[in-house]
Amino acid sequence: MNHLDKLEAQSVYILREAYREFKNICMLWSIGKDSTVLLWLARKAFFGHVPIPLVHIDTHYKIPEMIHYRDELARQWRLTMIYGENKEALDGGRTFPDGKTDRISCCQALKTEALKNTLSGEWSRYILDLETGQYRPDGNREKYTGVIVGVRADEEGSRSKERYFSPRDQENDWDVGDQPPEFWNQFKTDFAPGTHIRIHPLLDWTELNVWEYIQREKIPVTSLYFDQGEGKRYRSLGCYPCTLPVESPARNVEEIIEELRSGKFANIAERSGRAQDKDDGGGLETLRRGGYM
Structure with missing residues (x-):
């Protein structure tokens, strides 16, 4: 295995x-x-x-x-x-x-x-x-x-x-x-x-494991994860007033995996585009202690 x-x-x-x-x-x-x-x-x-x-x-x-x-x-x-x-x-x-x-x-x-x-x-x-x-x-x-x-x-x-x-x-x-x-x-x-x-x-x-598995199993995911020609895509999804896309030209699963393997996002948190995380002191523990997902 x-x-x-x-x-x-x-x-x-x-x-x-x-x-x-x-x-x-x-x-x-x-x-x-x-x-x-x-x-x-x-x-x-x-x-x-x-x-x-x-x-x-x-x-x-x-x-x-x-x-x-x-x-x-x-x-x-x-x-x-x-x-x-x-x-x-x-x-x-x-x-x-x-x-x-x-x-x-x-x-x-x-x-x-x-x-x-x-x-x-x-x-x-x-x-x-x-x-x-x-x-x-x-x-x-x-x-x-x-x-x-x-x-x-x-x-x-x-x-x-x-x-x-x-x-x-x-x-x-x-x-x-x-x-x-x-x-x-x-x-x-x-x-x-x-x-x-x-x-x-x-x-x-890990994030890489998830995308590798999506590629292997051919799992359908929303197109928001892929660049539609503007050089941006979503890395993490949430409510639109508090979620921003990342700069990325990845148009498919293979290119996202290459970004993760090459280290492009190695020092950037996956939820860096989620504004509520920053308002919670850089994490979600306050929300999660109260029952947040």
């Missing part, structure tokens, strides 16, 4: 363990490359079928191409596609683009609060009708007790402190200092009742 084979096998093992051990779990799909690789791995783990609902937290400030890509792939792969939102904050204009709050507070409202209340079932969920392509209210409001997430340890500082199976309290709050040890593929999966679990099958993958 080569390195990608080993990463794939480990991730498939984690996905199957999560599905076996935890009831009523979901998988977060941010529409980016990492969570799309995670989705691809889930299809491999369960023989072409994804038995876990996909959840997207829609801030309504995502780049439009992202939403189009999400719904097209969901229909093509016949996914159980659900989205949640913070309708109160959006209707009240309690957002950074509306000029009524800062970036961090906007993320807390549109992402963290929306995520918590979508997972708990306290706020409305919307499910994609695969036949019509339209979303309708989801009648299932049962709480999701665990979430599979495409977090990588190398992506930014706070994520390097994660575990494959990471416990949170009932409010989704993360106690960084109280994480179970994980040695020699021995993972703790028996947690106290009421514990919320985050599962991270991509934890040991």
